[in-house]
Amino acid sequence: MTTRISAVRPLLIFILLFIALPGWSEPVSLKRAVHLALAHSTTAMSAAADEQKALASYHETRNAYLPSVTVGAGLGASYGFPLSLAGAAPSLFNVNAQSILFNPAHREFMKAARTEYQASQFQTKDQRDQVMQDTVATYTELVNWEQRQQRMQQEESDAAKMEQAVAERVKEGVDSTLDLSKARLATARVRLRLATLVTVALAAGGAALLGPFVLTLIFGPDVTLGSFAMALVATGCALAVTNLVLAVSSLAQGRSSSVARCWLGSLLAAGIAYVALTGLPLEDTVIWSFLAAEAMAFALLSVVEARAPGHAPGVSRRSGAGLGRGQEDG
Secondary structure (H helix, E strand, O other), rough: OOOOOOOOHHHHHHHHHHHHHHHHHOOOOOHHHHHHHHHOOOHHHHHHHHHHHHHHHHHHHHHHOOOOOEEEOOOOOOOOOOOOOOOOOOOOOOOEEEOOOOOOHHHHHHHHHHHHHHHHHHHHHHHHHHHHHHHHHHHHHHHHHHHHHHHHHHHHHHHHHHHHHHHHHHHHHHOOOHHHHHHHHHHHHHHHHHHHHHHHEEEEEEEEHHHHHHHHHHOOOOOOOHHHHHHHHHHHHHHHHHHHHHHHHHHHHHOOOHHHHHHHHHHHHHHHHHHOOOOOOHHHHHHHHHHHHHHHHHHHHHHHHOOOOOHHHHHHHHHHHHHHHHHHOO
């Protein structure tokens, strides 16, 4: 399967990896990202090379109207009467100039070369615009991921503080151990979402960079997938692992019917995606259907977990109310 992907994707995947690992991150502005994409995009460089080739072809056709000058001489050693060269008069030196004055066919060739050069200019501009559009779209997506990661880190910090506060209240005898278990469960849920975000980022980036090479190394040159397709497969696999954890957690809390409905919804999403993408190659259709199923399952299972007892907002309200009672007792 061949998938077109410009060099901007691997570049911004590196940025995604740095976002996922805050200790290694370095701010990259949108202008800098666009500049790097245009400088390293194979698509833009190929279009620029085609433009230079078309320009050279046009110059070659146009230069036929320029005179071709030949300089020579009739000097040479001889015995007897000097003979002329090709019936020309004897001369010390000669200059010949030759060019096309009127040739309708050549004029059409020159028009065709000029039109091809103009078309290559439009193609180069279109490719550069496409690279910039892909860069801006990917950069915007990365910014959204970064903001989502920051929100999840803040939620993790709040959940950890709440867990610590409930643990102190349990030591003082204000709350029960059940409240502490619920606070720990809420913290674990937040950490699971954060781990999912980081895992998806690392899996997508690693698969896009190393996936095709590893796939060829394991299965041979007959099995090939593009970098973008490998990133989609890795994202779906990371979501599948997270869905397994969420499903086991829900089953342990006695919500088997909710888990079954979630998986039925994911199968429905996969079927809709498969029918909607029948025009694509079979590999693309299967990959997108798999990703749609895992993404839908993750969304539904997350909703089931959010409605479960012991979620962070409920624990916060209960602990806040208990804190108020403790203050009144004091």
